Amino acid sequence: MSPQKAREPLARQPDKHKLMQKLLAATMIILLSGFFAAQPSLAKQSGKKVIIMTLNAITLEDLNKTNTPNIDMLAEQGAVGLMNVRAIKTKQTGSFYLSIGAGARAEASPLASEGLNADEPTSVNSYGGKLTAKDLYLQNNSTALSDGAVYNPGAMDSSARNFKYRNNIVPGLLGEVIKKHGMKTAVVGNADTLNKRHREITLITMDLNGKVAKGNVSSELNVEDKSFPGGLRTNYNKLLSESLALLEQTDLLAIELGDTARL
Numbered sequence: 001m002s003p004q005k006a007r008e009p010l011a012r013q014p015d016k017h018k019l020m021q022k023l024l025a026a027t028m029i030i031l032l033s034g035f036f037a038a039q040p041s042l043a044k045q046s047g048k049k050v051i052i053m054t055l056n057a058i059t060l061e062d063l064n065k066t067n068t069p070n071i072d073m074l075a076e077q078g079a080v081g082l083m084n085v086r087a088i089k090t091k092q093t094g095s096f097y098l099s100i101g102a103g104a105r106a107e108a109s110p111l112a113s114e115g116l117n118a119d120e121p122t123s124v125n126s127y128g129g130k131l132t133a134k135d136l137y138l139q140n141n142s143t144a145l146s147d148g149a150v151y152n153p154g155a156m157d158s159s160a161r162n163f164k165y166r167n168n169i170v171p172g173l174l175g176e177v178i179k180k181h182g183m184k185t186a187v188v189g190n191a192d193t194l195n196k197r198h199r200e201i202t203l204i205t206m207d208l209n210g211k212v213a214k215g216n217v218s219s220e221l222n223v224e225d226k227s228f229p230g231g232l233r234t235n236y237n238k239l240l241s242e243s244l245a246l247l248e249q250t251d252l253l254a255i256e257l258g259d260t261a262r263l
Contacts, residue, residue, distance in 0.1 A: 049247060052100075052254045054201060056093070056191060056261035088165065093261075097203040098158060101174045107161050108171075108203060111154030115187070115199025115217045118145050122153060141209050148214055150187055152202040155210025175207040178252055186246040187215035189239055189256030192222060194232050201256035214249055216242050222258070234258040 060082075063071070074080070086105050087095035094108030116122060116133035124131045136153055137145035145151055155172060162169040170176075175185045185205035191198035199217040206212050221242065223235045234257060247253055 050252045052204060055257050058260050094200040094203055097200040098171055101204045101206065102169055102171050103173055104169045106169050106171060109154040109157035109161055111157055112152060112203055113198050113200055114154060115150055115152045115202030117216060117218045118147055118149050120218060145211065150202055150212040150215035150217055152206050152210040155206060172206045172208040175205050179207050183251035184213040185252045186250035187212045187217060187254045188242045188246055189221055189258055190217045191256055191258040191261040192219060192232065193230055201254050205252060205254045214246055230262045
C-alpha cells in the first residue's frame with residue numbers, strides 16, 4: 001500500500017462544526033423568511049405551498065453537535081421526521097435526488113448533474129458554438145422550453161438506465177403528476193464547485209422530459225470565496241430573494257443550499 005498523504009495540522013483545517021452552524025443558521029433564515037413572506041398569498045389561495053430543502057452530506061451527529069435553535073423551534077411547534085433515501089447507484093449523488101422524484105430506488109445518469117437555466121450553454125457542440133438548454137430541449141422534445149424554465153438533459157438517459165431494472169421506475173414522476181394536476185414545480189440553487197456543475201436538485205422536481213416550469217440553478221447564485229472550502233460558496237441573499245419570488249409562482253419549490261455538499 002502506498003503511504004497516505006500527511007494531513008495538514010488541525011489548526012489549518014476549517015472547523016466543520018463552526019461552518020455547519022453558520023450554514024444551518026442561514027438555512028433557517030431562508031426557510032422562516034419564505035414561510036412568513038408566503039402567508040399573505042397563501043391566505044388568498046385554496047392550496048398550500050410545499051418546500052423541499054436539501055442539505056446534502058448532513059448527518060445526525062452534525063445536527064447534535066451544532067446549536068440549532070430555529071430547527072428546535074420548528075420541532076416544538078410542528079413535527080420533525082427522519083427518512084432514509086436509498087438509491088441503486090450509491091456512488092452517484094444524483095441517484096438519491098432522482099429517487100425522491102421517482103418515488104423508488106433509481107439510478108441517475110452522469111449527465112444528470114447538468115441542470116441548466118433555459119439560456120445557459122450545454123456541453124453539446126454546434127456549428128455556432130455550444131447549444132443552449134433551450135436548443136437542446138427543442139431537439140430532444142420537439143417543443144419549446146419557455147424562458148425561466150430549467151432543463152435537465154440527463155432525464156432521457158436516466159429513464160433508459162432505470163428501465164433495465166424494472167419498468168415501474170419513472171424518473172420525473174413527481175413533477176409529471178404535479179403538472180397533470182394543473183400545478184407547477186420550481187427549483188433554485190446548486191452545489192457547483194469551481195470545476196463542475198452540480199444541479200442534481202432538478203431531478204426532484206422535473207417532469208418526464210426533464211423540464212422544471214420555473215427556476216434558477218445558475219452560477220449567479222454563488223460567489224467565489226478563498227476562505228471557504230473549495231473556493232466557492234452560496235450567495236444566501238441571492239438564494240433567498242430567488243426563493244421568495246419563485247414561491248409566489250409555484251406549488252412545490254425545491255431549494256439546494258449547496259454549501260453543505262461543498263464541505
